[in-house]
Amino acid sequence: MLEFAHLTKLYPDGTRAVDDFSLTVDKGEFVTLIGPSGCGKSTTLRMINRLVEPTSGTILLDGKDYRTQNAVQLRRRLGYVVQQIGLMPHFTIAENISFVLRLNGVKPKRRRDRAAELLQLARMDPDLYLDKFPRELSGGQQQRIGVLRALAHDPDIILMDEPFGALDPITREQLQDELKNLQRRVQKTILFVTHDMDEALRLADRIVIMREGQIVQAETPEEILRHPADDFVASFIGQQRMLRQAGEVSVRDIMSENAATISSEQGLAQALEFMRRRKVDTLMVETPDKKFMGIARLRDIQQAFEANHTVRIGTLAVFADAAVSVDDPALRAIHQMMSFKLDAIPVLDASGHVASVVTRGSLVGVLAGALGIEGETGPAPAKHA
Ligand code: ADP
Numbered sequence: 001m002l003e004f005a006h007l008t009k010l011y012p013d014g015t016r017a018v019d020d021f022s023l024t025v026d027k028g029e030f031v032t033l034i035g036p037s038g039c040g041k042s043t044t045l046r047m048i049n050r051l052v053e054p055t056s057g058t059i060l061l062d063g064k065d066y067r068t069q070n071a072v073q074l075r076r077r078l079g080y081v082v083q084q085i086g087l088m089p090h091f092t093i094a095e096n097i098s099f100v101l102r103l104n105g106v107k108p109k110r111r112r113d114r115a116a117e118l119l120q121l122a123r124m125d126p127d128l129y130l131d132k133f134p135r136e137l138s139g140g141q142q143q144r145i146g147v148l149r150a151l152a153h154d155p156d157i158i159l160m161d162e163p164f165g166a167l168d169p170i171t172r173e174q175l176q177d178e179l180k181n182l183q184r185r186v187q188k189t190i191l192f193v194t195h196d197m198d199e200a201l202r203l204a205d206r207i208v209i210m211r212e213g214q215i216v217q218a219e220t221p222e223e224i225l226r227h228p229a230d231d232f233v234a235s236f237i238g239q240q241r242m243l244r245q246a247g248e249v250s251v252r253d254i255m256s257e258n259a260a261t262i263s264s265e266q267g268l269a270q271a272l273e274f275m276r277r278r279k280v281d282t283l284m285v286e287t288p289d290k291k292f293m294g295i296a297r298l299r300d301i302q303q304a305f306e307a308n309h310t311v312r313i314g315t316l317a318v319f320a321d322a323a324v325s326v327d328d329p330a331l332r333a334i335h336q337m338m339s340f341k342l343d344a345i346p347v348l349d350a351s352g353h354v355a356s357v358v359t360r361g362s363l364v365g366v367l368a369g370a371l372g373i374e375g376e377t378g379p380a381p382a383k384h385a
Contacts, residue, residue, distance in 0.1 A: 001027055002048075002157060002189060007057035009043050009213075017043040019213035021057070027156070028187040030180075032200040035210035035236075041193040044210075045159050048191065049078050076104075079155040079188075081163040085146030087134040093119075093145055094130040100153045118148040121182060140171035147179060151186065160192040164199070176202050197237060201225075209233055249330040254363060255347045255356035261286050264293055264314025268305045271296065271313045284346045284354045285317035291352040294320045295342065323348050326355060333358040 002025040009018040018040040025031050033041045046052040048059065050071050059066040066074065087096045095102075097118055098111035106114075116126035122144050134142055143164060150158050164172045180203055183190055194200055200207045201221045208218040209229075217229035228234040260280045262271055264287055271283060281298040294317025301316055322340040324333045325348050336345050337360065349355040 001025065001060075001062055002191075003060040003063075004044075005058045005060065007044070007047060007059065008055050009040070009047060009052060010055045016213050018047070018054075021213070021215060023208060023215065023218060025189060025191065027189055030183055030190045030192065030203055030205045031208060032192045032194055032204040032206075033208050033210060034194055034197065034200045035216075037195060039210040040213040041195075041210060042161055043213075045161055045191060045193055048157070048159055049075060049080060076153060077156045079150030079153070079158040081146050081150045081158065081160045083162045083165045085143060085149075085163075087142055087145060087149075089134055092131050092133060093137070096134065096145060097149050098152050099149065104153060114152055115148075118151055121151075121185070122148055122178065138171075140167055140175060143167060143171075143175060144178070147175075147182070151182075151188070155188070157189045157191065160190060162193055162195070165194075172199075173202075179203065209236065250326070251324050251328045251330055251333050251347050251358060252326050254330050254333065254365070255326070255358050256362050259284050259346060259354045259357045261354045262296070262313055263288055264312060264317065266313045268301055268309070268311065268313060268316075271301055272305060275301070280344075282342070282344050283313070284357065285313055286354060287314075292320070292323055292346055292348055292354050293317050295322060295344075295346065322346070323354075324358065325349070330358075330363070334363060337363075 004021050004023045007018055007021040008016070010016055021040075021044060023031075033044060035041060043052055047054050050066075061069070061074075061077070087093075088099070091099070094112050094115040097115040098106070101111045101114060112130065116130060119126045119129055124141070124144065129137075129141075134145070137145065143166075146163065147160075150160075164175050167175065176199060192200075192203060204221055206218060207221055207224050209216045209224070211232055217224060217233050219227075224233065225237065228237055258278075260274070260278045260282075261284045262274060264285050266274075275281065275283060275298060283296045283301075285293050285296050287293050293314065296313050296316045297318070300318075301313070304311060304316060319340050319342065322336050322342060323346045324336055333345060333347075337343070337358070344357050344359045346354045347356040347358060
């Protein structure tokens, strides 16, 4: 257990970087520190690993005052990951991961075994990576190694200072999910600094929101979203609140049952008649063995029909990549509709069959729900646009 009691840091120039910070972090808890730039997040972390000495207040580790403990021994109980992880370029991945073990006098064989074990933990094949050099890895992979390196000596507490800040959004989300999984398995206490609310919401058991060196609110993500302590927190969460709720909704929640599907073998007149009956302007075209092959749009079908083309509907199927699957987040469906400029997109089941559709109408229902608009809540039963 890690306990901060009235921790305060005044820099020599008079900056009150951390101001009466009190917090108890349980063993195995994932805590994110978040707040605007300059609010004292990094200074707090640096006081934990003793890069910065507090002006007043105490830190207790398992009930014992931090200052009474030997700084070297203390650091052995800590792992540290920063944005610029700085892997050593002339060391292999195995050597980089186990570097702290080497400092601690652990024998080479044991160090390599430990590196392999950690790679496996991150689902990276040891045979593939142990002997590679950092430059052979992508940015995301290097950052994974940075996280593994911090775990090598089996510390109790891991300090992370914007570790994924330099990565592209997709890699970043991937690493966030991996870290969360990893933490569930290794049960380390993690203090994670970020200025990205989405990241905090994704990772934290508890979010500590700071402003001007002080804690404004320290609660679970759910509690912070539901009951922000004040206007500062509310505006800090801002839009992310809505996005978060939309992010929890999956395609399954917003799809409407009645996909208008047609076999690729059908003729254009049949297709037009079917669309008239179903009152839809897009058809989800499937191969004869019921695999989605693309979307056929009313205007394309009409044009081809009027030009007397005797083609089958399958030849007019476009946008095979627009489909989403049942378990995708609803946000992906929105993204697909925007980028393909479609009013309805197909939802595929595990076998590639069109299970349903998402339409603009069904999305309006979700947004209304996320925004807490009363009345017609929940997805409207929509036809294809
Ligand atoms: P954050 O990590 O939230 O961006 P920091 O802990 O880095 O915030 O900084 C908190 C405040 O302390 C800021 O006003 C910053 O300018 C100031 N500060 C940080 N380090 C020093 C230092 N070494 N000397 C003087 N002021 C500092």
